Amino acid sequence: MTYSTVPRALQFLRSNPLEVTLRRHSIRQYTPSNFYSNRELEQYASREAKRLTLRQLVFFGRSLNADKILKSANYVRTELPVRISHRLRDLQALPYVVVTQEGVDKVYELYWLAFEKFRQYPEITTLAENQKFCEFLQKLLDIHATVIPNLSLGLSLSSKFLSPDRLDSFMRRMLVSRISRRVLAEHHVALTRSFTSQQGQESDEPHVGIIYTGLNVKHSVERCTSLLRSRPPEVEHMGKIDSWPEVITDGHLDAQFPYIREHLEYIVFELLKNAMHATILKHYGKGPLPAIRVTVVAGENDIGLRISDQGGGLFSGGNTIENSNDLCSFSHVRNASRLEDQRIVALRTATEEGIRATVEEQVTRWKNPSSQLEKGKPLTATIEVSASLPRIGIGLPMSKIFATYFGGSLELVSLDGWGTDVYLRLPKLGTNLEDIEL
Amino acid sequence: MSRGPSFGKRRARMLRAASSRLYATRALPRPPSPEFLELLSKYESTTPRPLNLSQLLSFGRPVTPDSVLASVSYVLYELPRRLATRVRFLETLPFIVGTNPYVAQTTKAFQESFQTLAEHPPVRNLQENEEFARMLSDIVQRHANDIPTMAKGFQESSRYMPPEEINAFLDGAIRNRISVRLIAEQHIALTHALHNPPKDGQAMGVVDTKCSPRQMIDMCGSFVTDLCYATLGNAPTIVLDGQVDATFAYIPVHLEYILTELLKNSFRATVEQHDPQGTGLSLPDVLITLSAPPSRAPRSKLNESSAPSIPGEHYLSMRIRDQGGGVSKAHMDRIFSYAFTTANSDTARKNRRIWEQEDDDDDEPLLGVVADQSLRTGMGTIAGLGYGLPMSSLYARYFGGSLEFKSLEGWGSDVFVKLRCLDEAGDSSI
Numbered sequence: 001m002t003y004s005t006v007p008r009a010l011q012f013l014r015s016n017p018l019e020v021t022l023r024r025h026s027i028r029q030y031t032p033s034n035f036y037s038n039r040e041l042e043q044y045a046s047r048e049a050k051r052l053t054l055r056q057l058v059f060f061g062r063s064l065n066a067d068k069i070l071k072s073a074n075y076v077r078t079e080l081p082v083r084i085s086h087r088l089r090d091l092q093a094l095p096y097v098v099v100t101q102e103g104v105d106k107v108y109e110l111y112w113l114a115f116e117k118f119r120q121y122p123e124i125t126t127l128a129e130n131q132k133f134c135e136f137l138q139k140l141l142d143i144h145a146t147v148i149p150n151l152s153l154g155l156s157l158s159s160k161f162l163s164p165d166r167l168d169s170f171m172r173r174m175l176v177s178r179i180s181r182r183v184l185a186e187h188h189v190a191l192t193r194s195f196t197s198q199q200g201q202e203s204d205e206p207h208v209g210i211i212y213t214g215l216n217v218k219h220s221v222e223r224c225t226s227l228l229r230s231r232p233p234e235v236e237h238m239g240k241i242d243s244w245p246e247v248i249t250d251g252h253l254d255a256q257f258p259y260i261r262e263h264l265e266y267i268v269f270e271l272l273k274n275a276m277h278a279t280i281l282k283h284y285g286k287g288p289l290p291a292i293r294v295t296v297v298a299g300e301n302d303i304g305l306r307i308s309d310q311g312g313g314l315f316s317g318g319n320t321i322e323n324s325n326d327l328c329s330f331s332h333v334r335n336a337s338r339l340e341d342q343r344i345v346a347l348r349t350a351t352e353e354g355i356r357a358t359v360e361e362q363v364t365r366w367k368n369p370s371s372q373l374e375k376g377k378p379l380t381a382t383i384e385v386s387a388s389l390p391r392i393g394i395g396l397p398m399s400k401i402f403a404t405y406f407g408g409s410l411e412l413v414s415l416d417g418w419g420t421d422v423y424l425r426l427p428k429l430g431t432n433l434e435d436i437e438l
Numbered sequence: 439m440s441r442g443p444s445f446g447k448r449r450a451r452m453l454r455a456a457s458s459r460l461y462a463t464r465a466l467p468r469p470p471s472p473e474f475l476e477l478l479s480k481y482e483s484t485t486p487r488p489l490n491l492s493q494l495l496s497f498g499r500p501v502t503p504d505s506v507l508a509s510v511s512y513v514l515y516e517l518p519r520r521l522a523t524r525v526r527f528l529e530t531l532p533f534i535v536g537t538n539p540y541v542a543q544t545t546k547a548f549q550e551s552f553q554t555l556a557e558h559p560p561v562r563n564l565q566e567n568e569e570f571a572r573m574l575s576d577i578v579q580r581h582a583n584d585i586p587t588m589a590k591g592f593q594e595s596s597r598y599m600p601p602e603e604i605n606a607f608l609d610g611a612i613r614n615r616i617s618v619r620l621i622a623e624q625h626i627a628l629t630h631a632l633h634n635p636p637k638d639g640q641a642m643g644v645v646d647t648k649c650s651p652r653q654m655i656d657m658c659g660s661f662v663t664d665l666c667y668a669t670l671g672n673a674p675t676i677v678l679d680g681q682v683d684a685t686f687a688y689i690p691v692h693l694e695y696i697l698t699e700l701l702k703n704s705f706r707a708t709v710e711q712h713d714p715q716g717t718g719l720s721l722p723d724v725l726i727t728l729s730a731p732p733s734r735a736p737r738s739k740l741n742e743s744s745a746p747s748i749p750g751e752h753y754l755s756m757r758i759r760d761q762g763g764g765v766s767k768a769h770m771d772r773i774f775s776y777a778f779t780t781a782n783s784d785t786a787r788k789n790r791r792i793w794e795q796e797d798d799d800d801d802e803p804l805l806g807v808v809a810d811q812s813l814r815t816g817m818g819t820i821a822g823l824g825y826g827l828p829m830s831s832l833y834a835r836y837f838g839g840s841l842e843f844k845s846l847e848g849w850g851s852d853v854f855v856k857l858r859c860l861d862e863a864g865d866s867s868i
Contacts, residue, residue: 251849297764297849304846313729413844413854415757418680418729421852423844 044085054429061208064195073124073133076188080181081118087177095161103154107147134192137185149350152394155330156338164331171330175401186210212261217296218253224269227363235280245279245289255298257428262358263402269359270395271307271422278311305424314414324412328400346392357398477556481522492864498643501631510561513625520618521552534598540591551577571629574622608776612832617868645860649688651728658697662705670709671716677723684730686754687861692833699826700758700853707762722761729755752859761850774828837866
């Protein structure tokens with residue numbers, strides 16, 4: 001279908017509600033025509049993704065004008081459907097039994113919906129259209145918040161149909177692609193915002209779009225620490241506790257580097273959360289909680305972060321993993337806890353709200369626990385309405401994917417019986433790293 | 439200015455002396471006698487009798503005249519065979535490497551030891567065993583400095599062999615050496631135990647069931663501190679935390695070796711990073727954390743099974759943390775290789791001033807001094823040749839333990855050592 005005039009395009013968007021599109025590609029009403037109408041998808045999938053380097057994104061965003069904004073909008077508009085089509089082909093290649101599994105089928109539908117919407121979106125020629133486009137992007141990002149828990153749930157349940165390697169690599173491709181699409185979309189929305197509002201920097205740290213050019217690591221650690229410590233002190237299984245452990249930072253305290261703030265803070269947040277949880281489980285009631293030590297190191301081309309806790313190590317929780325990498329696997333073959341009832345229930349609950357894998361989302365959730373009730377969704381009997389979130393178990397695998405996205409690394413070493421050391425290394429974006437592409 | 443009249447004569451004398459030296463080193467080493475070769479091939483072709491740790495220790499449980507005689511007959515069977523393997527490996531090195539005086543010296547020592555043991559008559563009674571144990575002790579002593587000697591030889595020959603081959607050779611040589619010494623020293627210990635019988639009649643020999651890492655750290659720490667002050671002018675303090683009073687069953691000399699090498703690395707890195715001139719600036723501490731093997735704790739409501747996942751395998755874990763600047767990414771691949779050292783740096787040359795020594799241009803002064811010192815103490819350890827990490831790793835892994843190295847480039851390094859508790863490691867092969 002082609003649309004030559006703009007008003008007609010808008011009409012299309014108004015008249016085709018999401019549900020109609022959903023039904024066309026719903027698996028539950030799978031008809032032979034779905035098979036034969038895969039052509040459009042294959043055409044897109046045959047194109048290669050046109051990647052931009054991070055450097056290009058930063059330089060592009062430095063001196064904005066209307067033309068550049070529109071150029072950016074149309075790049076996002078044409079690029080994302082190509083990338084989504086690759087993921088759809090990936091999904092189509094999975095075993096039938098996996099894609100029809102609960103969770104995965106929802107993701108498949110969501111991706112089809114996004115693909116159709118992008119594919120049919122008309123060219124953006126004015127700033128007003130760009131505004132509408134940004135709203136569209138935001139809405140789509142919101143809808144897709146349920147992808148991570150759904151995929152996690154579905155793949156955990158389908159663990160037995162896929163080899164651990166295949167499962168993990170599929171999941172990794174999906175999540176990596178998701179990160180890059182979100183970065184492009186969010187970067188464009190952020191650029192639009194700073195262009196149209198003409199505000200000064202919103203935060204104290206300079207940034208271009210979502211890339212913070214001088215991200216102060218110590219401040220990020222402190223932000224995450226204070227957010228975590230401001231939670232109502234409660235831990236699952238144990239109920240209320242006195243307080244959270246402290247976090248002491250040392251090393252190169254002035255270290256700064258260009259990075260996407262949301263990514264760094266998600267990783268640090270998750271790792272500190274794990275460290276605090278382990279510390280409490282091991283020491284609560286046995287005297288003062290040992291502090292968690294964070295060491296920040298500014299290398300020549302990297303930033304290093306070491307988080308040391310005294311939480312007893314990785315193998316003391318009665319889990320059956322063989323090495324620390326298994327904690328980052330989505331397969332229950334490698335990490336049996338993925339199929340524990342509690343995990344599955346928690347994932348199912350999370351699929352209702354969705355997970356964006358940002359710090360802000362988690363903070364909002366525990367500040368407004370009643371928001372779940374407001375939406376009128378029924379709560380499963382076993383989950384109480386409390387501020388403590390049942391653990392879903394995707395913090396580590398997601399952190400690893402975020403960490404390795406630009407070529408960094410995340411490694412865990414256990415001092416069995418004593419504690420764990422986590423080594424995070426993130427490359428300084430923009431220094432000799434021309435070929436990091438999104 | 440013209441040179442004096444005697445110059446010509448002096449010059450001629452110098453040349454003659456030099457050429458005779460050259461001639462001497464060009465002479466081929468004398469080949470071994472045909473009888474020796476026959477003996478060697480006889481032992482090479484005997485079937486190996488592999489031993490595991492519990493079998494080795496069983497000679498001491500209990501220690502009786504019979505068990506000691508059983509032990510010596512095992513020693514006389516197995517040691518010559520293992521030494522024959524070692525001799526063969528040395529002989530198959532490239533010829534040019536074999537003519538290196540240090541390598542040749544080692545080969546000769548092994549050939550002699552092999553011959554002594556291979557030609558030794560069977561030991562029939564305790565008196566003969568006394569003699570034998572004394573002789574065995576001498577042999578062990580003779581080989582105390584094998585590693586530094588071979589290391590020196592390989593350093594000099596590094597351009598004649600690719601690094602992978604050197605690594606593989608040294609790995610095999612050191613592993614072989616560990617097992618030979620283990621068998622020999624276990625027998626010597628059992629012989630002594632016969633005179634000083636332990637209360638319960640059970641001699642673990644070389645294994646100390648209550649080996650204390652804390653005591654070891656104190657001992658090795660003070661040795662390395664002295665060495666560090668002597669060579670670099672400063673030394674950091676060791677701070678111990680974690681389960682400081684943990685003890686476990688292990689072979690003390692192995693733990694001693696590992697600790698000494700790792701502390702040497704951390705100390706050297708700390709001083710070079712924070713006080714390269716050795717003027718006595720304050721240094722960040724080296725932090726050692728100990729974690730004892732998890733005991734079979736009563737079940738808590740949190741963990742269904744607090745026992746470790748693999749029954750029967752307990753480890754003592756140790757983390758050595760320094761602020762010595764870490765290891766750069768470029769070096770990370772090479773630090774476990776025998777042929778690599780970070781002592782070939784400008785700092786080492788700067789340190790020449792401190793020692794006021796005139797060394798050859800080829801030798802690193804740090805290498806020369808420390809190797810001499812270590813040779814003098816007879817510990818058979820080296821620093822500056824870069825053997826510390828790969829060897830510590832080998833020792834740690836010998837009974838199924840592990841060594842992991844993590845670095846924060848620009849800040850410091852962490853070394854994680856896990857050592858298997860030997861009272862439950864009976865199945866490890868020697």
